[in-house]
Amino acid sequence: MDHAAVEAAIASMGVALQALLERRQIAAPLMVGIHTGGVWVAERLHTELALADPLGHLDISYYRDDFSRIGMHPQVRPSHLPVTVENRHIILVDDVLQTGRTIRAALNTLFDYGRPKSVILATLAELDGRHLPIEPNVVGLHARLETGERIKLTGPAPLVLVRGRAPAKTALKTHQVEAAP
Amino acid sequence: MSHANAHDLQLDPAGHLKHLLTVEGLGRELLTEVLDQAEGFLGVAQQAVKKVPLCRGKVVANLFFETSTRTRTTFELAAKRLSADVLNLNIAASATTKGETLLDTLRNLEAMQVDMFVVRHAASGAAHFIASQAAPHVSVINAGDGRHAHPTQGMLDMFTIRRHKGAFENLRIAIVGDILHSRVARSQIAALNTLGAGEIRVIGPRTLMPAQVESLGVRVFEDLREGVRDADVVIMLRLQRERMSVALLPSEHEYFQLYGLTEERLSTARPDAIVMHPGPINRGVEMDTQVADGPRSVILEQVSNGIAVRMAVIAMCIGTQNLRGQDAVGDLDD
Numbered sequence: 001m002d003h004a005a006v007e008a009a010i011a012s013m014g015v016a017l018q019a020l021l022e023r024r025q026i027a028a029p030l031m032v033g034i035h036t037g038g039v040w041v042a043e044r045l046h047t048e049l050a051l052a053d054p055l056g057h058l059d060i061s062y063y064r065d066d067f068s069r070i071g072m073h074p075q076v077r078p079s080h081l082p083v084t085v086e087n088r089h090i091i092l093v094d095d096v097l098q099t100g101r102t103i104r105a106a107l108n109t110l111f112d113y114g115r116p117k118s119v120i121l122a123t124l125a126e127l128d129g130r131h132l133p134i135e136p137n138v139v140g141l142h143a144r145l146e147t148g149e150r151i152k153l154t155g156p157a158p159l160v161l162v163r164g165r166a167p168a169k170t171a172l173k174t175h176q177v178e179a180a181p
Numbered sequence: 182m183s184h185a186n187a188h189d190l191q192l193d194p195a196g197h198l199k200h201l202l203t204v205e206g207l208g209r210e211l212l213t214e215v216l217d218q219a220e221g222f223l224g225v226a227q228q229a230v231k232k233v234p235l236c237r238g239k240v241v242a243n244l245f246f247e248t249s250t251r252t253r254t255t256f257e258l259a260a261k262r263l264s265a266d267v268l269n270l271n272i273a274a275s276a277t278t279k280g281e282t283l284l285d286t287l288r289n290l291e292a293m294q295v296d297m298f299v300v301r302h303a304a305s306g307a308a309h310f311i312a313s314q315a316a317p318h319v320s321v322i323n324a325g326d327g328r329h330a331h332p333t334q335g336m337l338d339m340f341t342i343r344r345h346k347g348a349f350e351n352l353r354i355a356i357v358g359d360i361l362h363s364r365v366a367r368s369q370i371a372a373l374n375t376l377g378a379g380e381i382r383v384i385g386p387r388t389l390m391p392a393q394v395e396s397l398g399v400r401v402f403e404d405l406r407e408g409v410r411d412a413d414v415v416i417m418l419r420l421q422r423e424r425m426s427v428a429l430l431p432s433e434h435e436y437f438q439l440y441g442l443t444e445e446r447l448s449t450a451r452p453d454a455i456v457m458h459p460g461p462i463n464r465g466v467e468m469d470t471q472v473a474d475g476p477r478s479v480i481l482e483q484v485s486n487g488i489a490v491r492m493a494v495i496a497m498c499i500g501t502q503n504l505r506g507q508d509a510v511g512d513l514d515d
Contacts, residue, residue, distance in 0.1 A: 061221065062233035071197070071500030076217075078224030086229075112230040 001141075003158035006124070009140030010041060010159075013122055014048035016138045017091065020120065021049075029089045029120070032056035034106050035077055037095030037153035041124045041140075044159075045093060056081040058092075063105035079109065086114035095153040097123040100134035125151055125161060190312050197501040200312045200321045201494050203330040204371040212339070212375055218493035219340050225262055225492070226485070235496050236263035239296040243269045244286075244311075245324070246302040251460050251484060252324050252334070256299045259491035265499075268295065284314060291316050296499060298322070305329035305364075318505070320498035328364050334459050335368025337490040339376060341483050342414055345455050349378040355409050355450075356399075357384045357440060358418035358467060361391050361429075365459045366418055374398045384408030385440060388429040405440050410449040417442055417458045417467045433466045442468040444475065455479045 021029060030053050033042025039057050046055045057080045061073040092106060103121060110116060122138040127145055143151060145163070154160050191207065193199045198211060225233055241260040245253055253269065260267045272286070290298070297320045300308040305327030312321035325331040339349075346352055354373060360366045360383050373381050374397075383394060384402040394401055402408030409415050420436065430436050442456065456468070456477045464470050472478060 059221070059224075062225070062235050067235050067500065068503045071504045072218065072497055074214075076221030078221050078227075080224075108234070112228045112232065114229050 001161040003160055006140075006153075006159045006161055007044070009124060010044045011048065013041075013124070013138050013140045014045055017045065017049060017120070017122060020137060024089075024118075026089045026118075028052060029091050030056065030083055030085060030116075031091045031093060032058050032081065032085075032110065034092070034094045034102065035059045037124075037155065038093045040153065040155040040159055041095055041122075042093035043156075045091075045122065054082045056083070056085075058106055058109055060102060060105040060109050063108045065101055065105065079113075081113050084114055085110060085116050087117050090116045090119045091122055092119050093122045095123065096125045096127065096151055097121075097134075097136055097139075098127040098129045100130045100132035103134045104132055124153065127151065190309065193501055193504070195504075197504065198494070198497045199501045200308075200323075201332050201498065202308050202312055202321065202323045204332045204335050204368045204375065205330070207375065209375050209377070212336070212372060215336055215490065215493050215497065216340050216343055218497060219336075219486070219489040222262075222489040222492040222496075223486070226488070232262050232264055234264045236260070236265035236499050239263075239265040239499055240294060241265045241267050241297045241299060241495065242290050242295045243267065243324075244272065244290075244298050244300045245270065246272050246300075246307070247325070249301055249324070251487070252301065252331075255484065255487045256322075256324060256333075256491050256495075259488050259495055260297075260299075262488065263492055263496055263499075265296075265495070268293075283311070287311060287314060291319060295319065296502065297495065299324050301325045303327055318502055320502055322494060322498065325364055328362055328367070330368050330371075331364040331459075332368050332372075333487070333491050333494055334365050335372045336494070337483060337487040338365075338369055338416065338457060338459070339372050340486050340490050341457060341479055342455075344482075344486070345479065346413055349373065349376045351379045352413045353380045353382065353411055353451075354378055354414040354416065355382045355384055355402075355412040356416045356418065357405065357408065357442065359389045359420050360385050360394060360418070361389045362421040363418045367397075369416065370397050370399060382408050382412070386430070386436075405442070405446055406449055409442075409447065409454075412450045412454055415442065415447065415450055415454055415456050417456065417462075419459065419461065420463060420466055433463070437466050441466065442472050444469065444471050447472060447477070457483060459483070 031042055031046050031051055033039035042055055059077050059079045061076040121136045123136045124140040126136055126139045126142050148165055150164055152162050154162055191200050191202055225231055243253055243256055257267050299322045300311055301324040307326045308321055308323035315321055323330055323332055356366050381399045382402055383399045384405055456472055458480050462473055
């Protein structure tokens, strides 16, 4: 999916988020993007919604449920939450939602920084294949994938959604930089 | 003991870190990975809950045959911040704790499903011996063995230098004091050489220099002022009285007269030079209080950095153990 379509999807997410915030009467939410793709999407949405507080960055590496299977993630960037999450309404942003495991890890990460008042989940792309009971509040686009296919956001500019084959039955090495699809 | 064996032991067949026994023989890429991972773990201290779940359900045993406060507590805190359970065993140092008794201790701990031993011992090679005898699923980290190595101290010093100075290429680093007895100096020199430091200097009396010290890839100075001239980093070492079996020094007073770091003597170093010390400091012996508490001192920062570096090493070793015999595919959305 090309750059223009991605930007259009993000714009529609902005409109939907604005409506949701009004409906819930949330005046000053705190936006947090998940490294790396989620941060790119969140940067756009943060501008779109003209939020006062700076954008937070969340790295979920230490909360992943696959450490016991694949070891250390090679590229850990420290999480950066410039404003306390305690008692705040959070908009959590990610690029792709499929299994829901990343969001489970992100929620656990977030809660180790404090107790938010609420969390809204906004994802650019939503796919079938949930492993966990996690659903987004705002979605840019719904995608259908063939078995073994994956989708990945490349960026930071231009933002493009790329389809590719999932690495079949090959072990992810800790030293291996995340393979491009 | 052959050091080549230590290198072979430390890595799994794919080159992942399994034990950390010595910095020697580890490549620049791996040392850089330790530093990069530590950078990530530094952020955990900013969380309201200063804990991440990486090593939940793992058991780390601190096996200290030699006393230690800083190293043991920071290893304990590092393991706890990774959510591991920690056993502290302070085994009094004695010549008879080696050999069969030591192996019995190991087997008993293995029977308690311990995943990692953090070992400090007065005998050089003790951690290597334990790693060679331990069950395959157990990792060993050397927390100081005799005069041989103290790799996590060496790495936390590299981490502190990198955070202040960036790249190592153009740095002049002066290591001052009792080089002869210092496992810290050995690990620092090995790490600095691997990371490509510009110039490594050792400064101290000849009686406290190892034989053929130049072969370690360092420049030797006997005069402190000359040695710290234009240095970017000045590392002071502790005088290890407990390891001196013969009188190598006339007196601590005289040592301070010649090798004690004062603001005045530091004036020939670069204006932005940092001063480091692995602790514990003997104030008035290795350095003046003004220097220890002065603006260039990063001594307390070294302690905080030590937690992050030890978290990195523990997590990397346990991560490697988790990989054993796995054929896993990640299914997170990334």
